Structure formats: C-alpha cells, structure tokens
Amino acid sequence: xxxxxxxxxxxxxxxxxxxxxxxxxxxxxxxxxxxxxxxxxxxxxxxxxxxxxxxxxxxxxxxxxxxxxxxxxxxxxxxxxxxxxxxxxxxxxxxxxxxxxxxxxxxxxxxxxxxxxxxxxxxxxxxxxxxxxxxxxxxxxxxxxxxxxxxxxxxxxxxxxxxxxxxxxxxxxxxxxxxxxxxxxxxxxxxxxxxxxxxxxxxxxxxxxxxxxxxxxxxxxxxxxxxxxxxxxxxxxxxxxxxxxxxxxxxxxxxxxxxxxxxxxxxxxxxxxxxxxxxxxxxxxxxxxxxxxxxxxxxxxxxxxxxxxxxxxxxxxxxxxxxxxxxxxxxxxxxxxxxxxxxxxxxxxxxxxxxxxxxxxxxxxxxxxxxxxxxxxxxxxxxxxxxxxxxxxxxxxxxxxxxxxxxxxxxxxxxxxxxxxxxxxxxxxxxxxxxxxxxxxxxxxxxxxxxxxxxxxxxxxxxxxxxxxxxxxxxxxxxxxxxxxxxxxxxxxxxxxxxxxxxxxxxxxxxxxxxxxxxxxxxxxxxxxxxxxxxxxxxxxxxxxxx
Numbered sequence: 072x073x074x075x076x077x078x079x080x081x082x083x084x085x086x087x088x089x090x091x092x093x094x095x096x097x098x099x100x101x102x103x104x105x106x107x108x109x110x111x112x113x114x115x116x117x118x119x120x121x122x123x124x125x126x127x128x129x130x131x132x133x134x135x136x137x138x139x140x141x142x143x144x145x146x147x148x149x150x151x152x153x154x155x156x157x158x159x160x161x162x163x164x165x166x167x168x169x170x171x172x173x174x175x176x177x178x179x180x181x182x183x184x185x186x187x188x189x190x191x192x193x194x195x196x197x198x199x200x201x202x203x204x205x206x207x208x209x210x211x212x213x214x215x216x217x218x219x220x221x222x223x224x225x226x227x228x229x230x231x232x233x234x235x236x237x238x239x240x241x242x243x244x245x246x247x248x249x250x251x252x253x254x255x256x257x258x259x260x261x262x263x264x265x266x267x268x269x270x271x272x273x274x275x276x277x278x279x280x281x282x283x284x285x286x287x288x289x290x291x292x293x294x295x296x297x298x299x300x301x302x303x304x305x306x307x308x309x310x311x312x313x314x315x316x317x318x319x320x321x322x323x324x325x326x327x328x329x330x331x332x333x334x335x336x337x338x339x340x341x342x343x344x345x346x347x348x349x350x351x352x353x354x355x356x357x358x359x360x361x362x363x364x365x366x367x368x369x370x371x372x373x374x375x376x377x378x379x380x381x382x383x384x385x386x387x388x389x390x391x392x393x394x395x396x397x398x399x400x401x402x403x404x405x406x407x408x409x410x411x412x413x414x415x416x417x418x419x420x421x422x423x424x425x426x427x428x429x430x431x432x433x434x435x436x437x438x439x440x441x442x443x444x445x446x447x448x449x450x451x452x453x454x455x456x457x458x459x460x461x462x463x464x465x466x467x468x469x470x471x472x473x474x475x476x477x478x479x480x481x482x483x484x485x486x487x488x489x490x491x492x493x494x495x496x497x498x499x500x501x502x503x504x505x506x507x508x509x510x511x512x513x514x515x516x517x518x519x520x521x522x523x524x525x526x527x528x529x530x531x532x533x534x535x536x537x538x539x540x541x542x543x544x545x546x547x548x549x550x551x552x553x554x555x556x557x558x559x560x561x562x563x564x565x566x567x568x569x570x571x572x573x574x575x576x577x578x579x580x581x582x583x584x585x586x587x588x589x590x591x592x593x594x595x596x597x598x599x600x601x602x603x604x605x606x607x608x609x610x611x612x613x614x615x616x617x618x
Contacts, residue, residue, distance in 0.1 A: 096217050103221065107228035113137055116232075117147035120200060120225050128214060130202040134159060136174055137190065137198035137229070145198070170201035179219055184208045188219050192226030200225065260306035261549075261577035265505055267302070267599035268575070270295055272511035275602045279518060293338060299599055304436040310580065311443045317581040318361040318447055322472050325356040325390055325397050332369035333388070339374055343382045347373075350389040356397045359472040360448050368444050371437040372401040372465050379463070380405030396450075397471050402464040408456035416454050417442040445469070498522045500541035502532045502558065503575070504551055512545065515602050529553035529561070536565050545605070548576035548587070556590040563591040575600050 106119040117135040125133055132150030136143060136159065146160040164171055169180040169187035177196040179188040184204040190197045200222050204210075210218070274292045282288065310316035329351050340347055358365070369388075376386045380403045387402045408416060417438050438454075445452045449470050456463040499521050503509045506527070513523045524539045526532035528551050532544075544562060548555035559572050573594045574587040587595040596605055 100217075100220060100224065103224055107224060110228065110232075113145045114147065116225065116228055117145060120221060121147065121149050125200075125202060125218075125221065128202065128210075128217070129208075130204055132203040134170060134201045135190075135198065135225075136163075136170055136201075138164065138174060138196075150203075168201075170199045173199035173201070179215070179222075181210060181215055186210050186215065186218055188222035190222050190226045190229065192223065192230040195226075195230070197226055197229045256305050256308065260302050263298075263302045264577040264598035265508065267295060267299055269505065269507040269511040271599050272508075272515055272602045276511065276515055276518065295599075296338075304440060307440050308436050311440070316447070318364060319581060320359050320361050320448070322357050322359050323362050324354055325358050325399070325469075326351050326353050328358070328360065328362055328365050329369055329388065329390065329399070331362070331366040332373060335366065335370035336373035336377065339377045340386075343377060343380075343384075345377055345380060345383065346385045348385070348387045350387065352390065356390055356392060357472055358397050358448075358469045360469065364444050365448065365469075368441050368467070369399065369401070371441050372467070375437055375465075376401055376403040376405065376463070379403065392471065393468070395471055396468045399467040399469070400464060401467075402462065404462040407459045407461045408454060408463050409459055413454055413456065417452070441465075441467075496520050496522060497542045498524075498539060500524050500526065500532060500535065500539065500544040502526045502529070502544065502550065502555075503547040504528060504549075505547070508547070512602070515606070519606065529555075529558040532558060533561055533565075536562070540566070541570055543571045543573065545573045545575060546592075548574055548578070556586065559587075559590045559592055573605065575605075 103119060103123045106123055107116060110116040110119055117137070120135050121133050130150070132148065134148035134151060134156065135145065137145040141164055143160065143163040146156065148156045148159070151159075159166060159168065159170065162168075162171065164175050169182055169185050172178075173180050173187040173189045174196060177189045177191055180186070184206050185201065186204075187199055187201040189199050200218070202218065271292075274288060274295070277288050307316065329349070333347070333349070373386070373388065380386060385404050388400070389402075390397060390399045392398075442452055445467055450468050452465060452467045454463065454465050499516050501509050501512050501516070501523060502525070503512075504527050509525045509527065513525050516523045524535055524541070526535060530552055532546075535541075546555040546558055550558065553561075555574060555576070559574070562570060562572065571594070572592045573596065574590075574592040575596045575598055576583060576587075577598045584595045594605075594608060
C-alpha cells in the first residue's frame with residue numbers, strides 16, 4: 072500500500088457518505104491478508120481474492136489470471152459465462168481484453184464498467200485481476216484505490232510463496248548434496264576396507280613365515296592400522312550425520328573402558344615416549360555405555376593429547392564420581408588451544424596448527440566423533456586451555472548407573488556347533504571377488520594345515536559343494552551375481568548346520584550383523600578382517616603356530 076492509496080482510503084473512511092463503505096473495505100482487507108497468508112495453492116489464493124478481496128464492490132463478475140513468464144498457470148473466475156472464461160484462458164497475455172492488458176503492462180485499466188489491475192510486487196507482475204459491472208457503473212477514485220490494493224496484496228502473497236518455494240528448492244539441493252556426500256563417504260570407506268584386508272593378512276603371513284625385515288614390516292603394519300583408523304572415522308561421521316549409528320549399551324566399570332582405550336592409544340605413546348599417568352578407581356564408577364564406542368571416545372582424547380604434546384611430555388587421565396555422574400579428565404602439557412579455537416574444536420575438520428613433526432595428524436574428525444558419541448550416551452564433553460604452550464584439558468561427563476552384577480547382561484550372539492579341537496585340519500571354503508583377498512586368506516589357512524577351496528562368486532561356490540564338503544565357509548557379503556546373504560541361505564539349505572558360516576563385510580552396523588545372523592551366519596567380521604582373530608574364533612589356528 073503506497074502513500075497515495077493510504078491517503079485515498081483514509082479520506083474515504085473520514086468522509087461521512089463513504090465511512091461505512093470504507094470500513095467494510097478495510098475489514099475485508101484484513102481478512103484478505105490473513106486468508107492469503109494461509110493459502111497453500113494458487114487456487115486458494117485466487118479464491119481468496121474473488122471472495123474476501125472484492126467483497127463490497129458489487130461487481131457482477133470477476134476473474135484472476137496468474138502467469139509464470141508468458142505462460143498462463145491459473146485462470147479463475149466467478150459470474151462469467153463459460154465461453155468468456157475459456158477465451159481468457161485460451162488467449163492469455165495476447166488477449167485483447169483489459170485483464171490481459173493489465174498483466175502485460177503492469178498498469179491498471181479502468182474503462183466503462185470494467186476494471187483491471189495488475190498483481191504486482193517488487194516490480195514483478197504475476198498476473199491481473201478484473202471486475203465487470205453494469206454499463207452505467209463507474210468506479211470512483213476510492214474504489215479504484217481499493218482494487219489496486221487487492222492486487223498488491225495478492226502480489227505480495229505470490230512473492231512470499233515464490234520465495235518460500237525457492238528456499239525449499241535451495242534446501243532440497245543442500246539435502247541432496249549432503250546425502251550424496253554421505254553416500255560417497257560410506258562408499259569410499261567401504262571400498263578402502265577391501266584392499267586393507269589382504270594387506271593385513273599378508274603382514275601376518277610375513278610374520279609367521281619369519282621374513283627378514285622385521286622393522287620394515289612393523290612400520291607397514293603400524294601405518295596400515297593408522298589408515299584403518301582414518302577409514303573408521305570417515306564411516307562413523309557418515310553414519311552419525313545420517314542417524315545410522317546405533318549403540319549397544321550395557322553397564323560396565325569405567326576402569327575397564329579406560330584400559331581398553333589406553334591399549335588402543337599405547338602405540339603412539341610408546342613412539343613419542345610420553346609419560347602417561349592414570350588415576351582411575353578400579354571399581355565404583357559403573358556407566359551404561361557401548362563399551363567399544365566409549366573406548367573409541369577415550370582413545371581419541373588420549374590420541375589427541377599425544378598428537379599435540381611434544382615427545383617426552385606428560386599426560387594425565389583421571390576419573391572421579393561427581394554426584395550422579397562419572398567425570399573423566401584427560402590433561403596434557405602440550406601446545407594448548409588458542410581462545411579462537413576453543414568454541415570450534417569439536418567441529419568436523421577443525422584442527423589446531425601443528426609443526427612439521429606433527430604432519431600426520433589425521434582428518435580433524437576425532438573430536439567431532441567424541442562430541443557426537445558422548446552426546447548419544449547422554450553425556451557431555453568440554454575443552455579447556457590457558458592458551459598456546461600451556462596444555463589442554465578435556466572433560467567427559469557420563470551418567471552413572473547401578474552395579475554391574477545387578478543388571479542384565481546382553482543377549483549373546485547365537486553360536487555354531489562346537490568346533491573341532493584346535494590344531495586339527497578342516498575343510499574351508501573362501502568366497503570373495505577380490506583375488507588378492509582370496510589368495511592371502513587361502514595361504515593363511517593353508518599355513519595352518521587346512522584344506523582350502525576358493526570361489527569368486529556365489530554360483531561358483533555352490534558348484535563346489537558336491538565335490539568339497541566344507542566345514543567352514545568364509546563369505547564376502549558384496550559378491551557379484553548373488554550377495555553373501557543369498558549364498559549363505561543357499562548353503563544352509565544344502566549343508567544344514569554342519570557348516571560354520573562366517574560373514575566378512577565392509578559394513579559393520581548392528582543391523583548388518585543382525586541381517587547376517589538371520590541369513591544363517593554364525594559369525595560376522597568387519598573388513599579389514601584381522602586374520603588371527605578370525606581363525607582363532609573358529610578354532611582354525613594350530614597350537615604350534617599359536618605357541
């Protein structure tokens with residue numbers, strides 16, 4: 072509503088002859104604005120204009136045209152003959168009518184008993200509105216101002232709707248980009264796991280065969296494990312952002328979780344000769360956590376402290392009860408955290424400045440994972456530092472639960488029939504479409520005295536069952552032709568329970584494990600598979616090799 076229109080309507084309200092009429096118009100405008108705000112479709116918007124917006128003017132007929140560019144997207148009318156409405160729709164902007172002229176020019180047209188005004192906002196013409204009266208009816212200045220106001224309010228409503236649609240399109244583009252990024256991260260992590268499995272198996276074979284170059288092998292093994300950690304972080308971030316990460320919580324002593332975390336972080340501490348002090352009570356701090364995930368949280372904090380503390384530095388990990396919470400502190404005398412980073416240190420990909428000796432510091436995902444995982448456990452984590460060169464401290468708070476003995480243990484995974492005594496030769500079928508993975512695992516099994524057959528897809532594996540009756544089958548899940556789940560069901564149908572089925576996969580969520588158990592697998596391993604752990608789990612390691 073511009074100043075001229077306000078002035079005209081205001082004078083109309085003030086004047087006795089038109090006071091009642093103008094009051095009706097103003098009331099109608101208020102109702103129109105409210106109705107336009109609630110309109111969810113163009114049809115709703117047009118009905119608002121034809122109903123509430125033009126009430127009190129006494130028109131015999133009315134119409135609303137709305138365009139997108141030159142294309143007519145809506146033609147709505149009331150009181151018009153069907154033929155005339157069809158003509159308006161057929162001719163659109165090209166029609167020789169006042170309503171078409173108002174839409175083309177953006178200017179109102181008042182001719183005889185006909186009035187047409189543009190639907191306009193912010194200089195954009197979205198369409199037009201027309202009214203038809205008797206041949207002797209002429210709209211005065213107040214009525215013309217009121218009709219123009221209706222057109223402007225309609226234009227504002229359309230402008231808001233177009234902006235809302237544009238915002239939703241932008242959000243959808245962002246959601247699609249985020250989904251593609253998450254899918255790519257998950258796929259990248261999965262694909263990286265596949266080559267890591269045969270590398271780790273080959274390293275183990277080098278160890279048991281006594282290859283020279285022990286120091287070189289240890290370097291390769293340490294760096295491969297570091298790469299595994301990076302891949303795990305990538306996958307965890309992807310799962311967290313998609314809400315796909317699940318926890319298996321149970322009551323456990325915090326000291327046990329910390330012991331596991333220290334074991335995970337110990338190689339870096341040994342390498343940098345850090346002085347690690349541990350002040351944690353052996354019992355009395357029972358937390359309900361996913362033990363593996365919480366060990367990952369604390370290991371990340373310990374590793375972070377090691378990365379940012381010079382060789383020979385001091386690191387303290389302590390735990391105490393504080394009311395209904397267990398409080399874990401990880402403090403170091405390292406490089407510290409600048410004030411500007413304290414509020415961002417838990418954001419993904421944020422890292423402090425490091426010298427060249429700390430160049431291999433990871434992806435900046437560790438602390439982001441810490442915050443997310445602690446939050447999923449109902450806890451909190453905060454960072455403190457007195458500034459550069461003055462060390463840092465991370466404090467994790469977790470809710471305490473009852474005693475371990477008083478709480479139910481988790482349901483165990485169904486186990487296969489008892490395995491043969493360790494050291495006895497067994498028939499083992501290995502199925503994987505990765506040739507190196509098959510070769511290395513088959514060689515590892517053979518080194519332990521087992522009879523091995525290999526297949527690279529499901530049909531090939533099934534064709535071997537008549538000639539080779541396997542006692543153990545190690546199946547990749549991502550197989551061509553038929554996946555590992557389908558192959559497991561087919562093998563169970565042929566061999567029944569006399570075969571132990573072991574799944575290996577790049578996906579390690581709880582629902583992946585459950586799906587494997589439902590398909591007939593007895594064990595579920597996530598790539599890269601640790602060869603000795605896999606073999607010992609099913610009694611395939613010879614006593615002589617274990618010794």
